[in-house]
Amino acid sequence: MSVLTESSAWKALEAQRKSLARVALTELFTQDPQRFPRLTIEAAGLMLDYSKNRVTGRTLSLLIELAGDADVEGWIARLFAGERVNTSEGRAALHLALRAPADRPMMVGGQNVMPAVEAERQRIGEFARAVRNGSSAGFDGRRILDVVVIGIGGSYLGPALGVDALEDGKGPRIHFVANIDGGEIVGALAGLEPATTLFIVISKTFTTTETTTNAETAREWFMAKGGPADALARHFIAVSANREAVAKFGLDPDRGFAFWDWVGGRYSLWSAVGLPIALAAGPEAFGELLGGAAEMDAHVRAAPPARNMAVLFALMGIWNRNFLGCGALAIVPYDRRLALLTPFLQQLEMESNGKRVTREGEAVDYPTVPVIWGGVGTNVQHAFFQALHQGPDIMPVDFLVARHGAGDAGHHRQLLANCLAQSEALMRGRDAAAAEAELIGRGIAAGEARRLAPHLVCPGGRPSNTILFERLDARTLGALLALYEHKVFVQGAIWRIDSFDQWGVELGKRLAGTILGELAGGAGAEHDASTAGLIARVRRD
Numbered sequence: 001m002s003v004l005t006e007s008s009a010w011k012a013l014e015a016q017r018k019s020l021a022r023v024a025l026t027e028l029f030t031q032d033p034q035r036f037p038r039l040t041i042e043a044a045g046l047m048l049d050y051s052k053n054r055v056t057g058r059t060l061s062l063l064i065e066l067a068g069d070a071d072v073e074g075w076i077a078r079l080f081a082g083e084r085v086n087t088s089e090g091r092a093a094l095h096l097a098l099r100a101p102a103d104r105p106m107m108v109g110g111q112n113v114m115p116a117v118e119a120e121r122q123r124i125g126e127f128a129r130a131v132r133n134g135s136s137a138g139f140d141g142r143r144i145l146d147v148v149v150i151g152i153g154g155s156y157l158g159p160a161l162g163v164d165a166l167e168d169g170k171g172p173r174i175h176f177v178a179n180i181d182g183g184e185i186v187g188a189l190a191g192l193e194p195a196t197t198l199f200i201v202i203s204k205t206f207t208t209t210e211t212t213t214n215a216e217t218a219r220e221w222f223m224a225k226g227g228p229a230d231a232l233a234r235h236f237i238a239v240s241a242n243r244e245a246v247a248k249f250g251l252d253p254d255r256g257f258a259f260w261d262w263v264g265g266r267y268s269l270w271s272a273v274g275l276p277i278a279l280a281a282g283p284e285a286f287g288e289l290l291g292g293a294a295e296m297d298a299h300v301r302a303a304p305p306a307r308n309m310a311v312l313f314a315l316m317g318i319w320n321r322n323f324l325g326c327g328a329l330a331i332v333p334y335d336r337r338l339a340l341l342t343p344f345l346q347q348l349e350m351e352s353n354g355k356r357v358t359r360e361g362e363a364v365d366y367p368t369v370p371v372i373w374g375g376v377g378t379n380v381q382h383a384f385f386q387a388l389h390q391g392p393d394i395m396p397v398d399f400l401v402a403r404h405g406a407g408d409a410g411h412h413r414q415l416l417a418n419c420l421a422q423s424e425a426l427m428r429g430r431d432a433a434a435a436e437a438e439l440i441g442r443g444i445a446a447g448e449a450r451r452l453a454p455h456l457v458c459p460g461g462r463p464s465n466t467i468l469f470e471r472l473d474a475r476t477l478g479a480l481l482a483l484y485e486h487k488v489f490v491q492g493a494i495w496r497i498d499s500f501d502q503w504g505v506e507l508g509k510r511l512a513g514t515i516l517g518e519l520a521g522g523a524g525a526e527h528d529a530s531t532a533g534l535i536a537r538v539r540r541d
Helices: 010-020 023-030 057-069 072-080 093-100 114-133 157-166 182-189 209-224 229-234 243-251 272-281 283-302 309-323 341-353 383-390 409-428 432-441 446-458 474-495 503-519 529-541
Strands: 042-044 046-049 146-150 174-179 199-203 236-240 329-333 371-374 399-402 464-470
Touching: 010 057, 010 309, 023 409, 042 199, 042 243, 042 283, 046 309, 057 072, 057 209, 057 309, 057 474, 072 283, 072 464, 072 474, 093 114, 093 283, 093 371, 093 474, 114 272, 114 283, 146 182, 146 209, 146 272, 157 174, 157 272, 157 283, 157 341, 157 474, 174 182, 174 272, 182 209, 199 209, 199 272, 209 229, 209 236, 209 503, 229 236, 236 243, 236 272, 243 383, 272 283, 283 309, 283 474, 309 474, 329 341, 341 474, 409 464, 432 446, 464 474, 503 529
Parallel strands: 146 174, 146 199, 199 236, 329 371, 329 399, 399 464
Antiparallel strands: 042 046, 046 464
16 A cells, blocks of 8 residues: 555545445535535635535545645645746756746745746747748748648647647747658648748657658649758747757757746647747737736645635646546636647646556556546537436536627627536436426337336536636736646656656657568568557568
């Protein structure tokens, strides 16, 4: 047994689970008329309603105790202090510095990194402004109309989400290429002209196979379509922490943008990796994005656990995952501009906390990250909500919605109504008697209503969180993404795992390199029978 599962708080929470097993969520609201105001919290322009979770005041006290046992407050302090919280790689994880006010020192290894961060922020703003106003033009003097962003993982998901959510239509069109599938870059380049196209190649190490392969293809396209060799530096910009690799690839590192080894890829959109956001929405909007995240950071840093939005959000996840046995979490934003939020959070949560050993290398004896999935409401109400309401597995939901939408007010009222109704329906459910009465009310005969009623039963008691905000703007998006980042870190601290490494992705990459050589006709390596058979079948003429 582990330190975590042997703790008194953990054992008391297991007892809580048993005592609440037969208590309906609706009953908790009946018992406490003040449940909603007690179980909501506001910070940085967001309101988190976690009252539709199967928790009581006693449950919350025990969860706070569990966080105390894990020294969550200490880990938060160490994160902000620039200590080496990425323990397996011996690195800080100070992406917080990228959005911090310029006059607030942020230390890594005893050095204040803010002067370098602020200098790069200024360069991002100047470059984005020049491209958007046409003063930074293509090789024939025409303005840049299209930007092709080449990256993968954190070098793609964050920028793409930000562009989708915030683009204002006043900048160049932004196209993203991530997949090694050749059809993706062919599609992105279709109809573009070299003279009016800018390429941004994003890779922390500048050795990621998918990114360098796509960048080589883009360079070949540029030359084949009449782009002069001496214009490559004008049309290809690198964003990387590895200047040597950028130069070896043939790009000018001095014209590119930097980020640092204390910034993990999935936390990098706040750096020059977010340059596409500044191009699509303007540098002022990019600054607001950073400001919203910084406001959430300030709240998380200062608030005690019992009034800390990120801690409480994390604890709801711990309760649902470790004590109620929920193996999946659905993310459902009610805004089409947040269509990429789910894949962004899949990487953030599952790459950060998808670990089976503690920081000390000991195997865990408890579940860690749930499967993260989801989609945009109301579309997904007509897809997977059937399983949420009536499936045998209980899957919590994070609902996200703005009070004010970007389009017609009538449309947005319907959107809001659907969002609020779904969380209520998941909690309340519908029993057989209510289903039968409803069918009879529709004019169906009593006998037929009785036969059909079981098919209409929804068990209810399905937990959810709702995050409500005024409107989706840059500042709100920054606060929202920072909230999820901190939630993930707090959960990692409680689970005693390193949320910042990602060793698990390396094995498949290494094996792919070996198999690539074999598919090209090289000598065969030793494989299992299935893999060897598949390789042979692919190679067969």
